[in-house]
Amino acid sequence: MAGSELSQAVDQMAAPTGATRSSNALVRSLIGGLVTALPVLAIGLLVLNFAPTYYTFLALGAFVNLIVVVGLQVFMGNSNIANLGHSAFVGLGAYGVAILSTPLAMKKLSIPNAPFGFATLELDPVSSALIALLVVGIVALVSGKVISRLSGVAATIVSLALLIIVHSVFLNWTDLFKGNQAFFGIPKVVGLPWMLIFAVVAIVAARLFKDSRWGLQLRASAQSPQAAAALGIDAKKLRLMSWVLSALICGLAGVLYAYFAGTISPKLFYFQMIFNTLAMLILGGMATVTGAVTGVIVLSIGLEFIRSIESGVTVAGIQLPQLLGLSGVALGVVIVLCMAFRPSGISGRHELDELLSLLFRRNAK
């Protein structure tokens, strides 16, 4: 089992790459991605058409989490290195569009002294998003160059350091980021339909990477570094590639969050988001995109339930006190129990479409 990814990589490198062969695999991967995204689409369409506004708001937040977790999975699932700094990229994406696309009147209230003339600049939402993603990509490239050279544990800790550096810049460069106060006035141009579309795009992108030559080689080098290096696989380049892709997807989530919430602050893109998204990915299963989706669905519902208890509910006439910290305890317990009893998470090693095809094959016999 440990060498299966490696042997697949060997097969792929040895066999002749015909045009039909690679396009076949591409189509299969595309279909796989769409199948994985089907539950998400289903839930999204249900909420869009039938649910009251409160649930739409919750769903939007959950979809942002979904995109972040999918981005996290692209790096963590394929390289087996824990990434504890992804919310830095979410924050960069969000603040990028906030600074660029907020209407001038609002900007004068928020960041009148912005450097580089940002206080007088206002771009349309699409250009702002593209520029923000470009900035995210550059930061990811620079940080990725450092992280891809480090061993697993050191890489994790440097990703933490990156998070602290970015958060510190958000808090202290008040001229540009408005510091600890909420940055309001971002145009609310994204609703549930766009969020759904981008969620599906992210899932398909993650799936395409995972099934591509690079994803396979990256997983092979994570399982058996020595053998992969002997095959000529450049693990550093692949880690960098997955780091940048992961950062771009997280940055996209940040952009979408800013565009639907209209208000952001540095606290949102710090450890709370890391805890939540990490727990979702671990519970769902790090190795697959289906795991990311599953974890988000299960924990979003679970956390909402626990949060309602946390703020004090009345059970059978007895008013329970406010239990601040209960959701944190629940998250931590989920992570610890999952790691102890089922490290591969709910969905294990197979994607949804792979599970379905196994099921059909078994029934056909």
Next chain:
Amino acid sequence: MDYALQQLLNALAFGAEYSLVALGLAVVFSIMGLVNFAHGEIIGVSAYSVFLAAALGLTSPFVAVLLAVGMAALAAVVFERVAFRPVRYAPTTTGLLTAFGVSIVVQNLFMLLISPKPQSVSILNGLNQMWFFGPFAVSSLQVMELIVSGLTILALVLFLNRSTLGLAIRAASRDFATVRLMGIRANRVIATAFAISGALAGIAAVFILARRGSVSPDLGFGLVLKAFVACVIGGFGSLPGAAVGGMLLGFIEVGLLVALPQEYAGFRDALTYAIIVALLVYRPEGLLGQRIELGDKEI
């Protein structure tokens, strides 16, 4: 001259504190390959137990110190027994994430069971006075921190080199399976390592409490991040590396404190980490670490 000496003492004291915490991390990692993110919560448990004892009527600082170190060691052993034993032979990432989960649970338990707000702990304030040596005024806490850290590291080195259990611990960091084959119980070695790690954290907790005078749920978390960075820059897994890394981090922090003008003071943490990361670009394995090529047989 006076200012320079004071800042030097500052740097040494901070460095000593980071070294203590980083050593605790390195001891556990070198034996088990476990990145113990819950180390900060051991400091938190130690601090909160002093708070609770003071609230219940304890007045002697001496007993408070003993309580802090004892509770820290106990907490470390309990964490190991409850949370880390199931993932003992699992890959490094699994252990890291488990420890992260434990850290989240304990931090939120502090919030839930005690209070999310900082609580004042004044029982150890007696340690934090100004001593006067001729024209120099130094903080008694910093001097004690240096002396105690030095003695602790000396005691650790003596224990690791002169006692059977210490020898077993050093051997376990090279090849755990063979240590068990030699007839030494694995659980005893690991529990001792965690107890040592906890004791080191407890000593650091005493000094943190004496300096801050208050305790909050995230007391340990920020410190343990810095200690991790210190471990990484020194060479992850080596004990001398952890000590050197801690000292280096202390000097960089105080150096930035002195060098940065007031309006950029908020960027101090960011710049500290940025400098460390830049150092890692040139020496990815850390200052005292060894570059391990794939296929190396002897590390």
